Amino acid sequence: MKNIFYILVLIVAVCTSCKEYLDVKPKGQTIPETAEEFSAMLQYHLDRIDNEDMGDYEIMGDSENVLYYEFFSDNLDASLTFYPDGARSPVYIGSKINTFQDKYEDLYKVIGDCNIIIDNLEEKNTELGKKVLATAYALRGVCYYNLLRLFCEPYDKSKEQEMLGLSVVERFDVEARPVRNNMKESVDFIEKTLKDAITFHQTDQTFRFTEDVAKAYLARLYFWTQQWDKAIAVSEEILEKYPLQEGTAYLDMMQARYDQKGNTILKSYVYGPRGDWSYGLSLSESKVRPVSEELVNLFVEKGNDVRYELSFDKKRLNTKRICSCVRSDEMCLIIAESYAHKADAANALKYLNLLRSKRITGHVPYTESTLPAVDADALIKVDATGKPLTPLISAILNERRKEFYMEADRWFELKRNGRPEFWVAANGSKYETLKYFYTAPLPKEDIDFGTGVIQNEGYTE
Amino acid sequence: MKKIGYLLVSSFLIALCGCGDVDEVPPRTNNLTTNYLVPKPKLLTAEEREAINERIARYNEAIQ
Structure with a gap:
């Protein structure tokens, strides 16, 4: 009986101590340690841009996303839709307005992963480390730019301090519930993030978000905000x-x-599998x-x-x-x-x-x-x-x-x-x-x- | 008595292990129940119906 008791104590000790063995900050996930592991974290999102089976609904938008924006606009004439094939397509923006809530969450998930990389990557001076960091900054900037265009009203310079902006999250914190910054603060943050990406002069196309891409999005940001x-x-x-x-x-x-x-x-769809x-x-x-x-x-x-x-x-x-x-x-x-x-x-x-x-x-x-x-x-x-x-x-x-x-x-x-x-x-x-x-x-x-x-x-x- | 004591302590320790994995983050609710209502579509007026018919007629003529 005593032996059984001691064995049970040992089991309990092991079970309770293992909880602290793994460095768990994001609930249910572990923080990577090497540049390769952080790169793998990024690659998941980059792969979605190229692989239509995985679906990219929020970063660049897959073919269905692009098409639906055309449906929402006046480029395609909804009043001339051919039925019954056209029955499954959205009539107008109102048909899909609530799906943007998911897009909001998906964008912040990508931002969260970028923040984890920016906060925790220690190999900042290796070639791989620099590429990963540059891409994390660029991708974060792109996601915030997408959020700005989708979830904020169009820019008005006379009201930039009063207009509602985004919840700017710069560090990963699963407990955080930040309120919305104003438009100017949000725009300044996106500008800074994209400029941070540009300083790395990243040119490796396999990481997709190169220096030139970051600059293109910076140009888009300046244009959207009338600078x-x-x-x-x-x-x-x-x-x-x-x-x-x-x-x-x-x-x-x-x-x-x-x-x-x-x-x-x-x-x-550049680096993904060839399938239509x-x-x-x-x-x-x-x-x-x-x-x-x-x-x-x-x-x-x-x-x-x-x-x-x-x-x-x-x-x-x-x-x-x-x-x-x-x-x-x-x-x-x-x-x-x-x-x-x-x-x-x-x-x-x-x-x-x-x-x-x-x-x-x-x-x-x-x-x-x-x-x-x-x-x-x-x-x-x-x-x-x-x-x-x-x-x-x-x-x-x-x-x-x-x-x-x-x-x-x-x-x-x-x-x-x-x-x-x-x-x-x-x-x-x-x-x-x-x-x-x-x-x-x-x-x-x-x-x-x-x-x-x-x-x-x-x-x- | 000693056996009961061992059993009670063992059960308590096992219960401690079992409670170790409580998820502190509440589960996400289903977004289908958090949709915002959009205004219901209205029936076309006679004038609007006429405008649409003219649009369709122009299209049919253009593609011939």
Whole structure:
């Protein structure tokens, strides 16, 4: 009996002591120790960008995510949806608004992993350690940028100290429930994180978020937050390194299914397995809804514009590869619009015409007097600063709409430029995209937790 | 008496082991129960229905 008792004591001692053997900070997980282990932590998220079977819903967005943003926007005409195939596609943003709560949590999970790496990686001076750290900073910056665009209202410089920003979490703490910082604090943090990534000058493409990618996102951040001079400076640097493609080189780049070609800086599905099943489903789904007549009518040059036949067929059904990517063409239009907002029409036209010259055969450069008039029936009525559209800004926005069709850009352009309300029809009913839908709801759980996190306007029950 | 004592102490020690893995973090609730309501769609008015029909007609004409 005594022996049995002593054995039991030994078992209990072992069981209770083992709890403290493993260094457990994140609940149920262990902290890596070597650079290889931290790299493996990162690779899980990087693999999701490249592997459509794993699903990337929040970092770059897989093909379904990209397609759904096109469905939410006015690029594809919901009122012309073909049924019954179109029945499973979202009619409008309201059909999927609550799914953004999951996206919010997923983004913070990635941020959490990046914070663990930044806080705990000790091998800061080895080659691998530097790559891992650089990627963690860049990925964190990208995730926060995505959060900013999804869950905060469009930037208003006059209210940047009052506007609700993000819950900025810089260190991993599973117990933390931070409240929302203001917009300026959030933007400053994202800028700092991306700049931290850039200081490493990381160029290894297998880590995806290289120095150039971090710079591209920095340019996007400056553009979104109307810091025109900074947007121009960074974008010009990228554009010089990644000159625009034209003709067959452009088509080759845009139609490449897996290869990152031409002036593409970052693209999904590059390093993953070659398989088309879920991408193929998205491509089929893109054809349940014709391209809107308003977008088609922007192609004034029709077949002389290389994007015309690249984008849709004679039945106005999508033919373009669904692309989740970052390319320097965007930087060109960022520069054009930034100069336009600075009232520098000459430079704005220079960059607008540069892009058009690469796309349109027999291109005739716009001048201030030959710019098309603003379309009074267009959905966007005001620019990013709230002023009525000028012919120059209107031309730049239209060019951007043609260039980035089927690349999840239009929805955010609508958000950035006034959040216009519009409606679509389905099954005899009218579905309205209301202003508050452009800013997604934070998870209701976080609000109900009672720590003071403020929900976005419009989501009350 | 001694045997009962050993048994009681042993049971107490085993119970200590069993309580060691209480999850301090409450389980996540299902998001399906935390959806926000969106306004219900409205029926199209006659004017809106006409506008949609014209849109469909323009599309059918354009693709011929």
